[in-house]
Amino acid sequence: MQIQKSFEPHETGTLYIVPTPIGNLEDITYRALSILKTVSIIAAEDTRNTKKLLNHFEITTPLVSYHEHNKLEREQPLMDRLVSGESIALVSDAGMPAISDPGYEIVGAAIEQDVAVVVLPGANAALCALVGSGLPNQEFLFYGFLPRKKKEKEAELKRLGMAKATLLFYESPYRIKETLKDIATHLGDRNIAIARELTKRFEEYVRGTTQELVEWAEANEARGEFCIVVEGTTVEQLADEANWWDNLAIPEHVEHYIAHENLSSKDAIKQVAIDRKLPKREVYQAYHIE
Known part of the structure; x- marks a missing residue:
């Protein structure tokens, strides 16, 4: 166990x-300026x-670079x-260091x-976007940047799709159209907001449904860094997801698990029995005999 008393002598x-401003320089605090002036580097x-x-x-405090590509070699000298x-101050290009930016490793060290x-x-930026989105903020999940590879991205969206919390993502102007399409495909039609150029002169929020924002992105040129705020799944959506097999006959349900989850027929029958809350022998009979 470790107890840190931050303001006692060390x-x-x-x-x-x-943290540094994400756009408007007036957003820096007096305390931040004082620290930047008095640290060694x-x-x-x-x-x-x-x-x-x-x-x-x-x-005029001296600077040293600490970024994604040199953070390991810089760590020990720092x-x-x-x-x-x-004493040292760690800053990123904008916003809070270590949040989708370098910093986690040196904090741990x-x-x-x-x-x-x-x-x-x-x-x-994420918290500004969340509050300005108008979407529920009692519970939220910050993800940051989704993976670039298509399969990894789809897998993450599928995993996040069951979350009741409001979802927060960062995205670049080069991938915003594709990402909005992927969100619409894998999370369905939900309320969503995007915020760009936060705190700057051209700050803009676009609010609507996932499909509406896909159409907006197709019709407009993407500029600036984006925050995406997506409504969490609803009870109704969870119920629909939970009963995805409603329109399948028992043999089709079993075959789905064999074909898509690579289960043996024995394990597939067991899972179908769990899904449908039926005796396993009843599922076995429907699949093998009827």
């Missing part, structure tokens, strides 16, 4: 996780991008500085070496 430095996803932010606020007593990890509150 022999080591502190790793600060500092800032580890940034893209030093060129972060340099623009620092120049705007006249911050940890050495933290253990020696220096810091915790393992008893280095305090202090996370500042700040801008986050």
Whole structure:
């Protein structure tokens, strides 16, 4: 067990996780600016991008790159500085580090070496999109970017399709049309909203059904990064999914499991009996005898 008292004196430095604006520079906090000014170094996803932010606020703290392709080799040198007593701020290009951005690994390494990890509150695109979508937000599931490979993407959507929670995804302008089509295909006709260019001049929400947004995407040029907010499955949809076999005769039900789930006839009969809440012998008889 480990207990961290974030603001008591430490022999080591502190790793600060500092959210940065997702568009509007006025969304940075006074505390974030203070931390960026006083740490020994800032580890940034893209030093060129972060340099623009620092120049705007006249911050001269040195930068070092920390991104998806060098995070493993950068980790130990950064940890050495933290253990020696220096404090470091970790930032991504926009929003909260480690949320669909690099950061998880160095946070874990810091915790393992008893280095305090202090996370500042700040801008986050997914939460802005969720609240602005008008969809239920009592329970939600943040996924981030769906897999690029078609089979993996379909498998994830199928898995998520049973969730009652509102679903949150990130998507690029290059894949938004395809992703909306996949959502419509695998999650059915649900309420959905997309948000783009959040906090910027051309901020836009599009709300409707999955089919309506597919049509919108086909008719409009996709620009900016997108957040997709999808209504969770309803009780009625769960019931429909649960009884997908209603229109199948018992032999067809058994054959489905043999053909699509690669079950033996014995296991398929057992599963059909469970699905239909029937004695196994009754399913066996309907399949083998009748």
